[in-house]
Amino acid sequence: MTAETSQTLDRGLRVLKLLADTDHGLTVTELSHRLGVNRTVVYRLLATLEQHALVRRDLGGRARVGLGVLRLGRQVHPLVREAALPALRALAEDIGATAHLTLVDGSEALAVAVVEPTWTDYHVAYRAGFRHPLDHGAAGRAILAARQAPPAEPGYTLTRGEWDAGACGAAAPLIGVTGVEGSVGVVMLADAVPERVGPRVMDAAREVAEALR
Numbered sequence: 001m002t003a004e005t006s007q008t009l010d011r012g013l014r015v016l017k018l019l020a021d022t023d024h025g026l027t028v029t030e031l032s033h034r035l036g037v038n039r040t041v042v043y044r045l046l047a048t049l050e051q052h053a054l055v056r057r058d059l060g061g062r063a064r065v066g067l068g069v070l071r072l073g074r075q076v077h078p079l080v081r082e083a084a085l086p087a088l089r090a091l092a093e094d095i096g097a098t099a100h101l102t103l104v105d106g107s108e109a110l111a112v113a114v115v116e117p118t119w120t121d122y123h124v125a126y127r128a129g130f131r132h133p134l135d136h137g138a139a140g141r142a143i144l145a146a147r148q149a150p151p152a153e154p155g156y157t158l159t160r161g162e163w164d165a166g167a168c169g170a171a172a173p174l175i176g177v178t179g180v181e182g183s184v185g186v187v188m189l190a191d192a193v194p195e196r197v198g199p200r201v202m203d204a205a206r207e208v209a210e211a212l213r
Contacts, residue, residue: 025062081113087207088115097188102139109140138169142183146173156198172205
C-alpha cells in the first residue's frame with residue numbers, strides 16, 4: 001500500500017477476487033483468514049458490497065459474487081473489441097480470411113469482434129455475437145488447449161469442416177491477460193489451412209494480448 005491508495009478499497013477488491021475464484025462462496029471466517037483481518041472488517045466490507053449488488057449471501061451465510069458485476073462486465077466487451085481491432089484487421093488482410101476474437105462466456109465461446117478481408121472475392125461470413133460450445137471449432141478448442149498447456153507453449157489449433165464442410169479454421173489463445181480468457185483466429189474456405197496461417201495467428205494473438213495488458 002502507498003499513500004495514494006485506499007486500504008478499504010483494496011480489501012473490498014480483494015474480497016471480490018477471492019469470491020470470483022470459488023464456485024461455492026466463502027464464509028466470513030474464511031474471508032477473514034484469507035485477508036488477514038478480523039471478522040468485523042469483513043462484515044463491513046460485505047455489507048458495503050451487498051449494497052451495490054456486487055456480493056450476495058446465501059441462506060447458509062456464504063458470500064458469493066453478486067449480479068451487479070454483470071452490469072460492469074457489459075462494458076468490457078466493447079473495450080476489448082476496440083483494443084483488438086487493429087491486430088484483427090491486419091490478420092484478415094494478410095491471410096485473406098475472416099479474423100475473429102473469441103472470449104469465454106460461461107461455458108460457451110463468444111465471438112466479440114470480427115473483421116472480414118477487403119480484397120478477397122469470397123470469404124466466410126462470421127458474425128460478432130455468435131456463440132458455440134468451447135469444444136467445437138478452432139476458437140474454443142484453442143482456449144481449452146491453453147488450459148492444459150504450459151503458458152510458454154500455447155501453440156495453435158486447426159480444425160476442418162466443423163461448421164461447414166468447405167471451411168477450416170485456425171486459432172491461438174490469448175496468453176498473460178489477467179481476467180480475460182480467449183483466442184484469436186481465422187476461418188476460411190479451403191481444403192486445408194496453409195502452413196503459414198498458424199504462426200501468423202499466434203502473432204496476432206500476441207499482439208492482441210499486448211494491447212489488453
